[in-house]
Amino acid sequence: MKARILLLPVLVAMMLFNACKKDDQQGPGGDNGSYNYGPGAIFIKQGTEGITKIDMSTGELSLVMKNWLDAGWDISWDGKKGVKQVDVSYDETKYIIFNTGDGSTLKEVSYEPADNHGGLPCISPDGTKLALRPTLREGLVILDMAGNVLKSIAGYGADHTFEYLDPINWAPDGSILFKKNSSLYRTSVDFSRAFKIKDIPFADWKGDAVASPDGQKIAMSLNGHIWLMNADGSDLHQVTQSSQQEVAPSFSPDSRYIAMKANSRAGVPGSGTTAPHLCLIPADGQVYKVYPGEDNRVIHPTVKGASPDSRGLGVAIVGDFVWR
Template sequence: FFFANDQRILFGSSHAEQRDCPPKPDPSKGYVWRLDPYDMYTARPDGSELRRLTSYGVYTAEGVVSPDGRKVVFTSLKDGDLDIYTMNVDGSDLRKLTSTPGYDGGPWWSPDGTKIVYRAWHPVGDSLVAYRELLAQRLVRPNKMELWLMNADGSDQHQITHLGGANFGPSWTPDGRRLIFSSNYKQPRSGNFDLFLVNLDGTGLEQVTTHESFDGFPMFSPDGRKLVWASNRHDAKPGETNLFIADWVP
């Protein structure tokens, strides 16, 4: 993630804990995400002046810099569950924002820095037991997620979408009035994800893409004139993901 002045980048890396590329998850466990031991770093775009911000040795990633360039919001397993935290860009003033059992992740600042959107799944009963069993193996099954919203200090946490399936990768329209995200709610057992817009109160759902493949991780250019996202469309081999960019006409 680039800082506003393009002089530094923020990223997560597991290189301090494991030099080799991690193996793919065991297919017998179904579709799961690995939670490898990432930590947060900043560096110049050419890779120089590397600075380590966290040293937790567990999954700590999904970092985004605040619009004023002073804070980072990120996801970490540091306290035993997948929760959202903020810190200063030098790693100081760590604050935990979420604490409900389950997966809270993918946080993204609003354009004015006052709110954070994120994805969450808060299982109960047998589902919570199964979630924790996978978590102990450093795995998570991301097939049930909805969009949530909170203030930048962690207050007023509330659910936005109630679509079913996996709803994730949210970011904001440049005016801060709507969210764009990826969802497979129309075919929740499939890998057919499309991009959607939604108002902050969950109304006004609008489909943006209609391709029979994966479209995800959407983000607008700073001037709001372009939309960039990742997609499996036109893949040379199954599962190949590329970046796509399109003009945006509100």
């Protein structure tokens, strides 16, 4: 009897420890009005509007940057800084680095492009460089935060030239992912060379590919759905299913989830306009049906205080977004 009494507190302690451990490993949910969708924030720019952000731990929506006309923007990987592109004149572009907390300007990076405007900016993982998407007259351009051109690359190899608006995306090690012919490539960290990751046998693939912050996975939109593979190009497979299209994957800061634009439907039932809606899936390689009600593992984030969509859809996204 004494032995059983002594064991009871030990068992209770173990149960409490395991319960806490299980809670620590739980991912985004948002059930029961908690609005807890995971770490960081999702930043959204809709057309010529400014940048807003959804705090993924609270569901609260706030304004980061007021409206401006130019399209180029990005958010640093730590979520603390952003960049917006302002085309000052025919031969001058400014990249305004701002604080995402209050929208204040931290610095202005001036660039005189060979084209009439500079390329769309992407902030490097360490926050020290800007990669500019190719324009009509320039290929891949790398700037430091003083506006100095570190690299201007027309293409990689005799059989490759960057084309207008070819997608580029940073990987966490400071290399860049890009499309060459029908294959996904990665540059070296000094941008002097490029290496093939994998042939991508889909005609609709334009070159978009995003790396997870932990460097383990790459996600792409192929054949109208999201596909996932290991960083070395192995195990490429489809991870979303629907009667519509899923595009623009973006990993969560902890690499555990993928956000995307999906479920294109009327913003308001019965209206004549349509828009894709935000949804999240685990980045575990399993296959998920993304329409509301088809798979309870799929999350459809909403804004705290907003009227819920009667169909269970997440936030409508007309423009671009990133999860930081």
